[in-house]
Amino acid sequence: MRVAATVICFFFFATVQAQVENTATPVDNPVAKKYGQTITAEKLSKQLHIIAGPGMEGRETTTAGQERAAAYIVDQFAAAGLKPGANGQWQQYYPLYSDSLVNSSITVRNQTFLYGQDFLSDLRAGENQDINISQIIYADQGIVTGEYNDYHNLDVKGQVVMIREMVKRGAYRDKGNLDERIAAAKARGALAVLVISPSAGRYRSLNQQRIRMTGLYSQKDTTAHPNVYFITPTLAAAIIGIDSNDRLPEEIDKGLKIPSLIKTPVRIVFDKAATIFHPSNVLAYLEGTDKKEELVFVTAHYDHLGKQGDEIFYGADDDGSGTCAVLEIAAAFARAKQAGHGPRRSMVFMTVSGEEKGLLGSQYYTEHPIYPLQQTVTDLNIDMIGRIDPAHEKDTNYLYIIGDNKLSSALRPINERANDTYTRLKLDYKYNDPDDPEGFYYRSDHYMFARHGIPIIFYFNGTHADYHAPTDTVDKINYDLLAKRAQLVFYTAWEIANREHRLVVDRHER
Ligand SMILES: [Zn+2]
The missing domain is CATH 3.40.630.10 (Zn peptidases)
Known part of the structure; x- marks a missing residue:
């Protein structure tokens, strides 16, 4: 018996054969x-x-x-x-698969930030990459709707995009689904997405061994995604080049303007090993x-x-x-x-x-x-x-x-x-x-x-x-x-x- 999980019930039915049922069982065969x-x-x-x-x-x-x-x-x-x-x-x-992290880091100028401390990413979905880039593109909330577009005048193809996890109150808040916003970056050809996450500071308290290994899974996901990194506001501030702290998201909410082109050299390394059983x-x-x-x-x-x-x-x-x-x-x-x-x-x-x-x-x-x-x-x-x-x-x-x-x-x-x-x-x-x-x-x-x-x-x-x-x-x-x-x-x-x-x-x- 497995632990409970949310399962959607769906059935495929063969042709129903109507038959006369003989339910009489010989008693005491x-x-x-x-x-x-x-x-x-x-x-x-x-x-x-x-x-x-x-x-x-x-x-x-x-x-x-x-x-x-x-x-x-x-x-x-x-x-x-x-x-x-x-x-x-x-x-x-x-076949069953399990992935384990070999190494992942984000280096901003000369400062190296670590997986599980300063950022996290989805181990199973992530693909190995080693990106050396001279600029980061900031797309604010990463929202795209019919009339509103955070990517207006931004070409992110082959680039690293940084967005905010939280959507500010007011207009377009209903467009805040993060998966859709990440999909928007993917659709524009981004290599990786950095998501500024106010709660990322808690990564340090996670079981460091557990976050470096996936559970067993059966299906290899063959669709290509940009890797998504959930980063602390401190790491984001280092990229932006401002002297800030964990209050960065609030400061942005209060009107702090971040340029869409951030000229900072960044290296992103994500290296995992896959094991097949x-x-x-x-x-x-x-x-x-x-x-x-x-x-x-x-x-x-x-x-x-x-x-x-x-x-x-x-x-x-x-x-x-x-x-x-x-x-x-x-x-x-x-x-x-x-x-x-x-x-x-x-x-x-x-x-x-x-x-x-x-x-x-x-x-x-x-x-x-x-x-x-x-x-x-x-x-x-x-x-x-x-x-x-x-x-x-x-x-x-x-x-x-x-x-x-x-x-x-x-x-x-x-x-x-x-x-x-x-x-x-x-x-x-x-x-x-x-x-x-x-x-x-x-x-x-x-x-x-x-x-x-x-x-x-x-x-x-x-x-x-x-x-x-x-x-x-x-x-x-x-x-x-x-x-x-x-x-x-x-x-x-x-x-x-x-x-x-x-x-x-x-x-x-x-
Ligand atoms: Zn069981």
Whole structure:
């Protein structure tokens, strides 16, 4: 489970096929039950003590711990008799990037100003540059409207432009959007934009290590921008050549005139190094029979938060519990197939990484699918099913069900029937409410499938005091409950994989 983020909900829908749904599940299918019962608390506990043990070091995406976890999952899938699910390979590798600052400085005449002290710039968006220039062009607020233009009579092509961050009161204040003003400088061919920022003096108090490194990101921005430097008023005053201090913006507001051509030699250096990583999603495949072209996915994320210093974030519940559940569900299906009870539809058991970094592994998979998304019937995603949240401390036999009715009217009846027949958990739909402020529907990997119009269920126990803390450890897991919840996913998957009709996609709920 990832931390909350603002996500815009958008869907792509495949053609809706109207079908007569046969929702009648054979009650108490003895074959399904035989294999469902092989998913036990003991097996899950054994798996989880390894997956969420100290040897995996918190499984942070791009670390050695994540790679060790992937290798372990591969071994478990192989031992269970499954086949590699990524075009003959077990792992689908995908690129992630991180940039770190090598050096950045602004030298005015002989005085050097430093990144993180006197100015900041967007590390990810910035491009390496070393500019030696004899003048700076001051464009005041950098505003361009139909009738008003701060660039009137100014040619900034190939030049460095300096503007003010704050827009003065009165006319054109509504044109103060900084992104638009920077875009105006870009459109005129500026090499770099210096933004005089009254709050830039606070940069000194920031974590200097953190502002020299970007987080992991998945998309290289290939559009060229001028680098933007947010500079202190003191640095701006040095460029202007006046003896001022942090009051410069106010003085300009009060009428201090700055010439548009400032004849000051300035050198701007921005030098960053890009690192590329190749974490993976691990995929196991179990071929179906007469409907093998259709795929049923069962997923969980195997990555977690790694270490801070020597402290390990074990992620036993998040999402060691789901990872182990996928391993044991896969093994149960493989066992059934070996005894002649293989599923009619093919099954893909996928554990993804990059989830805690923003659903990056599942995003990559759904944008580079190994199996056609049009043939992907469902994704049953498991993220945190080993614990009890504060709301259920008295009645612990529960599970939150999220997203099950958003895209298909057929899914909830199947899941409920499986639960009524085999597991008898109290299914709690509280977080399925689209107006619930937690927005859990958008916060785990199933959402990447849902936004491609694939019906999903998200199985979840809710958050707790150990959520995203080093104390999310194996000793706090309720293994009997974990087994029962994993069995529910198994029975639901069994029905979806074996029923005559493919799940209908007939709803577009948010
Ligand atoms: Zn998480």
